Amino acid sequence: MKILHVADNLVMGGRERRLLELIKGLIAQQHDIVLVLFRDAIHYKEIHDLPVKLIILKKRFRFDALIYFQLFKICKENKPDLIHSWGGVPSVFSGLAAYVCRKKMVNGMIANSECKPFTMDWNRSRLSFPFSDVIVSNSRIGLKAYGVSRKRGIVITNGFNTxxxxxxxxxxxxxxxxxxxxxxxxxxxxxxxxxxxxxxxxxxxxxxxxxxxxxxxxxxxxxxxxxxxxxxxxxxxxxxxxxxxxxxxxxxxxxxxxxxxxxxxxxxxxxxxxxxxxxxxxxxxxxxxxxxxxxxxxxxxxxxxxxxxxxxxxxxxxxxxxxxxxxxxxxxxxxxxxxxxLTEEQMTRNYLNLYNKLLDYEAMDN
CATH class of the missing domain: 3.40.50.2000 (Glycogen Phosphorylase B;)
Structure with a gap:
């Protein structure tokens, strides 16, 4: 399976740490990873030692439309099985690319427990959710805060690398x-x-x-x-x-x-x-x-x-x-x-089961 992960950066943070651990878990399961970052800000330097195709797109400003066309081109050239976004802006651009390229889309922008109407997070969720096949949060309160239904939302908790x-x-x-x-x-x-x-x-x-x-x-x-x-x-x-x-x-x-x-x-x-x-x-x-x-x-x-x-x-x-x-x-x-x-192995297995379900593959054993 080839997964295209799209994130803003890899600075020190909970979401970025979770992404890194998932990538390592997926690689251990022999899956191909393409990682697109919107900023050349990488605190987790170990990403450079992993067999990951790393692509950095430099935005000129927050909603740089050129990023979408670059992401669309990457999707076309790399032919991923699905796209997994991390963060609000990456989810907006990934949703559009997934729709045009006809790829399954996992929206992983929810990493907090508050979403007030008409805030930036709220706007990004309204722009990206319609193009997402499933919306993932690491907590139940996160799905509730963003108003995600049980039909479209799923909770996959963080995994600690033991x-x-x-x-x-x-x-x-x-x-x-x-x-x-x-x-x-x-x-x-x-x-x-x-x-x-x-x-x-x-x-x-x-x-x-x-x-x-x-x-x-x-x-x-x-x-x-x-x-x-x-x-x-x-x-x-x-x-x-x-x-x-x-x-x-x-x-x-x-x-x-x-x-x-x-x-x-x-x-x-x-x-x-x-x-x-x-x-x-x-x-x-x-x-x-x-x-x-x-x-x-x-x-x-x-x-x-x-x-x-x-x-x-x-x-x-x-x-x-x-x-x-x-x-x-x-x-x-x-x-x-x-x-x-709450181990990294359990988190990886839960994400793989989700990916397999979206792609109609056979799920892994629990």
């Missing part, structure tokens, strides 16, 4: 790099620093924790437009308890030294960050939003707290640090959930 767990990290050197001594407890949050994530609540919770216990360090992996504003929330005398690492490709190395993972946000689909915390056996404290409820087992693998409730978030962080048995049990249960239900 091979990442086999890597041995030098935690001593990682702690040295972070300037953290061995006895400090580390709270980590891996997320872009922008309006989608509730960093103000995380910072306020951290400051509350430090009022009761200063044997802590809060590590933030990610970057974004709001970083300066978030850093300014921290009093100068408390900055020594925080580490801002920016965007990193070696995220696993830092998660391995976390004692727990936090994700404060306003809305989520299925969070890659929470999946990574769970896979590495870390207990989780996260915002109580729809996608997180789908992913974790509340009070068994994670504590979920009301959005914006920094006091409860701080209390849950302290509770985990004061109860080693509870923290260990929650971490182990989270890891078990990943290994049982």
């Amino acid at each position: 091979k990442r767990l086999a890597v041995e990290y030098d935690n001593v050197n990682t702690l040295k790099e972070l300037d953290i001594h061995n006895k400090q407890l580390i709270v980590g949050m891996v997320a872009s620093i922008n309006w989608r994530k509730d960093y103000p609540t995380f910072i306020r919770a951290a400051l509350r924790v430090l009022e009761q216990d200063t044997n802590m360090c809060f590590v933030i992996v990610g970057d974004g437009d709001d970083r300066q504003a978030i850093e300014q929330m921290i009093p100068i005398e408390q900055m020594k308890y925080f580490r801002f690492l920016g965007n990193r490709q070696d995220v696993d190395r830092f998660i391995s030294v976390f004692h727990m993972g936090v994700l404060a946000s306003f809305a989520e689909g299925i969070s890659n960050s929470i999946m990574e915390y769970m896979a590495f056996g870390k207990p989780v404290v996260a915002s109580d939003v729809d996608g997180n409820r789908e992913l974790v087992e509340t009070n068994k693998s994670a504590f979920l707290v009301k959005v914006g409730d920094d006091e409860t978030m701080a209390n849950k962080i302290l509770e985990l640090f004061r109860n080693d048995k509870l923290a260990s049990e929650m971490g182990q249960r989270g890891r078990q959930i990943i290994l049982e239900r």
Whole structure:
């Protein structure tokens, strides 16, 4: 089978990570991959080491009509069995190309849990959905938010590549790099620093924790437009308890030294960050939003707290640090959930079954 994947870029992000893992899984199953990117922005450099035909189309502006004609030509020349789009703009152009080339179209633009009328996401969904044979979301709340019917929509959750767990990290050197001594407890949050994530609540919770216990360090992996504003929330005398690492490709190395993972946000689909915390056996404290409820087992693998409730978030962080048995049990249960239900192999199989169904091929065994 030959699949044409179309995405905007391969920068650090949950959707891009999911695309990369799926491509690797499809290659392992001996399928041919053509990957078209609209921007030459590639943080996941390993794509260059894979047997993938990579084509980069440079847009002159957001809705550059020339992109459609280039994509149409690529479709004609490469003759894929189907097209799978990732993101709003790629889905609009892919839908048109699939329609003209008479190819099956998998629309994978839904990766969030909110879609307000007349926003850019809403407009793109209205332009691309009519040309899509199936619309995929990684969460039930995502399909609901975009108003996708059960007949046309399907949920395929993220898949974690368990091979990442086999890597041995030098935690001593990682702690040295972070300037953290061995006895400090580390709270980590891996997320872009922008309006989608509730960093103000995380910072306020951290400051509350430090009022009761200063044997802590809060590590933030990610970057974004709001970083300066978030850093300014921290009093100068408390900055020594925080580490801002920016965007990193070696995220696993830092998660391995976390004692727990936090994700404060306003809305989520299925969070890659929470999946990574769970896979590495870390207990989780996260915002109580729809996608997180789908992913974790509340009070068994994670504590979920009301959005914006920094006091409860701080209390849950302290509770985990004061109860080693509870923290260990929650971490182990989270890891078990990943290994049982959310592996890269399972995600690949689910996508292949979808592709086969669209193309009237025989489905794979579960």
